[in-house]
Amino acid sequence: MPARNILVINCGSSSIKFALVGEAQAQFPLSGIAERLGQPEAVLRWRRGDEKDCLAIPHAGHSAALAHLLPLVREASGGLLHGIGHRVVHGGEHFTAAQRIDAEVLEAIRAVAPLAPLHNPANLLGIEAAIEVYPDLPQVAVFDTAFHQTLPEHAYRYALPEVLYRDHGLRRYGFHGTSHHYVGQRAAELAGLPFEASNWLSAHLGNGCSTCAIVDGRSRDTSMGLTPLEGLVMGTRSGDVDPNLHSHLARTLGWDLARIERLLNHESGLLGLSGLSNDMRSLEQARADGHAGATLAIEVFCYRLAKSLAAMSCALPHLDGLIFTGGIGENSPLIRSKTVAHLRLLGLALDETANERCVRGTGGEIQATGHPRVLVVPTDEERQIALETLDLLDD
The missing domain is CATH 3.30.420.40 (ATPase, nucleotide binding domain)
Structure with a gap:
């Protein structure tokens, strides 16, 4: 099987960070950010190897920014893009691992948005825009909280009445799980x-x-x-x-x-x-x-x-x-x-x-x-x- 390419998207309310990850390449063929989205100063910045470039995209929203990004991704990947991975900050207790995105997963991400009101709505914007621009590609949600879903109950429960946990999900979830997971694996490998x-x-x-x-x-x-x-x-x-x-x-x-x-x-x-x-x-x-x-x-x-x-x-x-x-x-x-x-x-x-x-x-x-x-x-x-x-x- 030839080496595969995955586009990774980390979407904020007015920005999209992105990286094209080649399965067999140590360096990213393409990476960058679209920022100040929705504003007259909206801009797309990217790096390919040692070359940096930018493109003004006035008033572009998330979908428009991804549409501008598409030709760059096609060129850097040689036309071979195999999927898109999305960073999603909060998965609540619903997600213990990455998930292929479908209507049910989108609804579950939306349901836990009150736990991450600054992040999950923005993550959803990026997912919906990517589905619009790349409708035929598999899309996957990777949750910052998922790695921490193995915490024992005595570590994740607050000393609050049971009803607040049972009915409202008030507990410790943890974040940066993707980073802790990666460096833990890498440290073990190095040791x-x-x-x-x-x-x-x-x-x-x-x-x-x-x-x-x-x-x-x-x-x-x-x-x-x-x-x-x-x-x-x-x-x-x-x-x-x-x-x-x-x-x-x-x-x-x-x-x-x-x-x-x-x-x-x-x-x-x-x-x-x-x-x-x-x-x-x-x-x-x-x-x-x-x-x-x-x-x-x-x-x-x-x-x-x-x-x-x-x-x-x-x-x-x-x-x-x-x-x-x-x-x-x-x-x-x-x-x-x-x-x-x-x-x-x-x-x-x-x-x-x-x-x-x-x-x-x-x-x-x-x-x-x-x-x-x-x-x-x-x-x-x-x-x-x-x-x-x-x-x-x-x-």
């Missing part, structure tokens, strides 16, 4: 261990951040919950706060729910602590220049990350290694070093020369000799989505 018989702590660190405990190839705990707000300090998200903060702000400042949600999701995290930026690169430079807010933001970020990883270790029978991934996890020796320094009780320590070497796509083991394994593993969510899409096409 020469079977994924199905190895145990990992995984830290996905970017503008959104989460940790995961992976036991024998399955997620057993994770830091995000009902929504992506729970857990770690993130770029603009607060992560864990006192659950009574909402009523305190309403009582003392007169804030309504929309104002409080904006605070916790868009004005907090690294940005709120530093008063400067949500970008870790900017904060590290500002810290080096003596900026107190940036210094505090980094200290809080690393301490809270270490606390979460220590908590995740409760789910492991033993530790085969700690994985750092995501934009910050793959590119910040400082964050890795400061985080591991808080985890002395797990026996972790770094070889700082190896740690400094792992940036800009370079991964590998960075632990000090004689200490438990620590790896930097570049994530590849697009490839994982393509692999799960191919698995379904093989059925």
